Amino acid sequence: MEVAVKRWGLLVGGVLLALAGTVWTLQGLDLLGQSGGMNGQRIWALIGPVTALVGLVLITRWFSRRQ
Numbered sequence: 297m298e299v300a301v302k303r304w305g306l307l308v309g310g311v312l313l314a315l316a317g318t319v320w321t322l323q324g325l326d327l328l329g330q331s332g333g334m335n336g337q338r339i340w341a342l343i344g345p346v347t348a349l350v351g352l353v354l355i356t357r358w359f360s361r362r363q
Contacts, residue, residue, distance in 0.1 A: 303361060310354030317348025 321344030322328050326336040334340050 303358060306354050306361075307358040310351045310358060313351030313354065314348045315351070317344045317346070317351055320344030320347060
């Protein structure tokens with residue numbers, strides 16, 4: 297049971313990180329058309345892709361362990 301929870305945690309965590317990274321990237325590039333502290337801040341345009349990449353790695357690990 298514990299192993300299954302850890303495996304699903306990889307998938308859920310990976311999806312959340314990938315989504316957050318995508319949103320952060322778009323906000324950093326000021327492409328969402330919103331107002332706020334993150335919009336137009338170049339640091340988020342750098343942090344976002346790194347976060348999304350970590351999420352994609354976790355998702356890939358989930359699929360590779362699924363077999």
